[in-house]
Amino acid sequence: MEKNIILIGFMGTGKTAVGTRLADRLKREFVDTDKEIERITGMSIRDIFKKHGEIRFRSEEALMTKRLIEKHNLVVATGGGIVLNPENVESLSQNGVLVCLRATPEEIFGRVSKKRQHRPLLKKNLTVDDIRNMLAERDTFYRRADIVVETSGLDPDQIVQIIIEKMREYGHGNRKG
Numbered sequence: 673m674e675k676n677i678i679l680i681g682f683m684g685t686g687k688t689a690v691g692t693r694l695a696d697r698l699k700r701e702f703v704d705t706d707k708e709i710e711r712i713t714g715m716s717i718r719d720i721f722k723k724h725g726e727i728r729f730r731s732e733e734a735l736m737t738k739r740l741i742e743k744h745n746l747v748v749a750t751g752g753g754i755v756l757n758p759e760n761v762e763s764l765s766q767n768g769v770l771v772c773l774r775a776t777p778e779e780i781f782g783r784v785s786k787k788r789q790h791r792p793l794l795k796k797n798l799t800v801d802d803i804r805n806m807l808a809e810r811d812t813f814y815r816r817a818d819i820v821v822e823t824s825g826l827d828p829d830q831i832v833q834i835i836i837e838k839m840r841e842y843g844h845g846n847r848k849g
């Protein structure tokens with residue numbers, strides 16, 4: 673049994689795009705925590721925020737995290753705010769390697785502004801400075817990762833390759849990698 677690979681990082685850093693490819697490459701099951709929450713609640717993330725508020729979403733996220741402790745060999749793409757709750761970080765670290773994807777505020781802005789309406793925490797007239805401020809607020813949480821990967825200017829396949837190399841370097845090699 674191998675530890676889960678948990679992708680953390682700000683919205684728009686490519687956790688899902690990278691995670692699906694990484695799972696394919698390593699022949700592992702892929703789980704996206706936001707998609708799982710949507711499946712279990714029968715509601716979109718947007719509707720959970722709109723109808724029940726962020727607190728309810730965070731509680732669903734914490735429950736989802738607890739379920740992941742029992743599993744192994746997964747690649748998991750998490751929601752960008754999962755690390756704000758220290759208990760989540762502790763649970764995910766129990767049987768997982770935390771890999772943080774980072775990108776510049778400009779690149780994140782370019783990626784999220786197209787899909788802003790799916791991300792309830794991003795306001796209508798979002799600016800690069802808003803992203804910069806949110807990144808600064810969350811920086812200490814993302815720094816809890818075992819491995820950090822700078823993704824700006826790279827495509828998902830290049831990022832996958834870097835993750836695999838860094839995992840080997842840190843002794844978290846995958847037998848099928």
Ligand code: S3P
Pocket residue numbers: 681682683684687706717750751752753754790791792793
């Ligand atoms: C959030 C990120 C979103 C989603 C929710 C809250 C956050 O996921 O979980 O909108 O607090 O950063 P992505 O990082 O996949 O956009």
